[in-house]
Amino acid sequence: MPVNVGLVRRLTKDTVLGGYLIPRGWEVVAPTMLMNHEESIFPRANEFLPGRFLRGSLYSPRHTFAFLPFSYGPRMCIGRRIAYQEIFCLVVRVLSEFNVEYHGSEEVELINRLSYGPSRPLTLTFTDRKR
Structure with a gap:
């Protein structure tokens, strides 16, 4: 099974x-999962704080390049803008029509397969807001 090291x-x-001098041709790894749990980079790193990614948040990453889900530069994912728009539309649609609760x-825990995911199925309840 491939391991996503970063x-x-x-x-x-x-x-x-x-x-440290690193010679041309060597591979350099940025361990993104480790960085995401580093308190010096992400204040209160082990807490679920979705607002941390809003501009000006007290809990935002301390470095601009600390969180790069689509990479950066010439090798950046070409579908980044489409993916962000799709995610935004999905979240707005779901949250405007349903109350979502975790039970x-x-x-x-997070487990690593091809990418990271929950260790077990999540129990979510979607209640129609129109009631």
Whole structure:
């Protein structure tokens, strides 16, 4: 099973990172999952705070490039804008028509398959808002 360790890039020139010289041709890994749980980068990293990604939030990442779900630069996902628009439309539609509640009592962990996902099925209840 493939393991998603983060962003992997092969260096095209000698590069100094953190005071260390890394030769051209070596692969550099940015361990995104580890960074997402690092308190110095994401304040209150282990809490579910969806507002952290709003501009000006007290809990937003401390570095602009700390969260890159679609990568960055010439190798960035070409479908990024479409994906963001689709996600936004879906969330607005669901939340405008339903109240969503989580009814699980067990702790849910993230597990790594091809990408990250919940360790067990989530128990969600969707209640029609029109009632």
